[in-house]
Amino acid sequence: MLKGSTENASSVEKTMLKLHKSCTDHIAKATKSNEHEINQVLHLEADLAAWLGVLESKPESQQLRSAHRDFGLAFYAAMSGLYRQAFSSLRSFLEVTVGATYLSSLEFKRRQWVSGILDISWSSITSKDDGLYSTPFLKEFCPEAIEEREEMHEKLRQAYRRCSEYIHGNVSTSQLLPTNISYREDIAKEWLSVATSTLTAVIHCLMVRYYKDLPETGKGAVEGSLEDHFSHLISARQLLGLPLEERTS
Template sequence: MSQRGVENASSIEKVMLKLHDSCTDHIGQAMRSNEPQINRVLHLEADFAAWIKALELQPEVQQFQSAHRDFGLSFYAAMSGLYRQAFSSLRSFLEVAIGATYLSSHEFKRRQWVSGKLDISWSSITSPEDGLYSSPFLEEFCPEVIGEQNERLTSLKRAYRRCSEYIHGNIPTSQLLPTDLSYKDDITEEWLSVAESSLTAALHCLMVRYYKDLPQSQKATVEGSLEDHFSHLVSVRRLLGLPLDEGVS
């Protein structure tokens, strides 16, 4: 390598190490400022991992594992101050996790998706006529949720939309993003909020699609998380055999 090439390589290395040091500083600030919220998000992430274990024999488990990796990248990016990348990977988590859940009931389309012949259609997944929270879908997989689906669908769509606003450069969100690599507590807090909503939505979708079909031994691995996050819902209390409030039949 020429002397000029050596100098260029050395300069690039210095820049990269400086960026690395900056990201390390951001991680420390994020952890000190948001520990309770981070713990909640990591609790939900661990529960998602438990579902992956329970579904390890399902053909779509590879997509759930891929979604889990996307979430890990999103978390790292958010803690490091790479906010647009954090929201992008979080949306990818939603698309892959919820897409795999929905397409598990459409084997032909699922195979086409995996082989690259079919793209995920978010509008199909969230369709009120035949999407994951449509009454026909719920009637077959989890009729207990009928009557609660509008609230759950709204929460899922809201998380996806917020991620998209950061990715597509909407003016209000673009103005929030720093122009350099710097820590922003308000954006970190918002990512944590959207991440919590995204993981909660993913867990509920997994419950809707799979819970009633799980063997009892595998149900036991996810029931704790369902009770933790959804015991306020009548549908989940019925699924888990928990007592209902007086006046609820």
């Protein structure tokens, strides 16, 4: 029996090392073919890290950092060819980050969520009546963003939906996924595109909820990222004190 167990362990080790080799080969191809897109994602991820730094004293900081780790796992999975897992972890990052941001305004519910009494609800978070991009919420936290609420709400919805389609075995995505670990440039590029949209949407959520309440040092730590990514939006220009572009009739 001991001999059989040893042989089984050896067989498992060989299988796992073979899978590891496939992932390593995929990483080499993915990083070589998508350098520009990867740099975009890493730039946004670094900006997110700056936000997490200025929010570290907030009660929801632990959940935000946990979600950040999910993003790291998602990136690793995408580069390794574990595509379904990459989209799954990306959705988890989106859900938890946006959920923690929204529930930070509802301390009782936030505590119930942390203690496991309350489940996070994407439909509640993104409700047009009282969610993160609802008019009542924005009036209290960032009235400058009211005019762009539909655009940003749609970005969140699209990113969440696309991740969900890969997770739940949607027919169209299931047909795309390879049956083994092999490089698929179209899927790798799509994950990087969805990740870029997701990170951008998350940073905008953080701006809407927190920017006006940050101390000047905190604002200084994140204003560069806001100018980089949102200088085309009236809300960001107003918050940053940038000149508004004249509108032509």
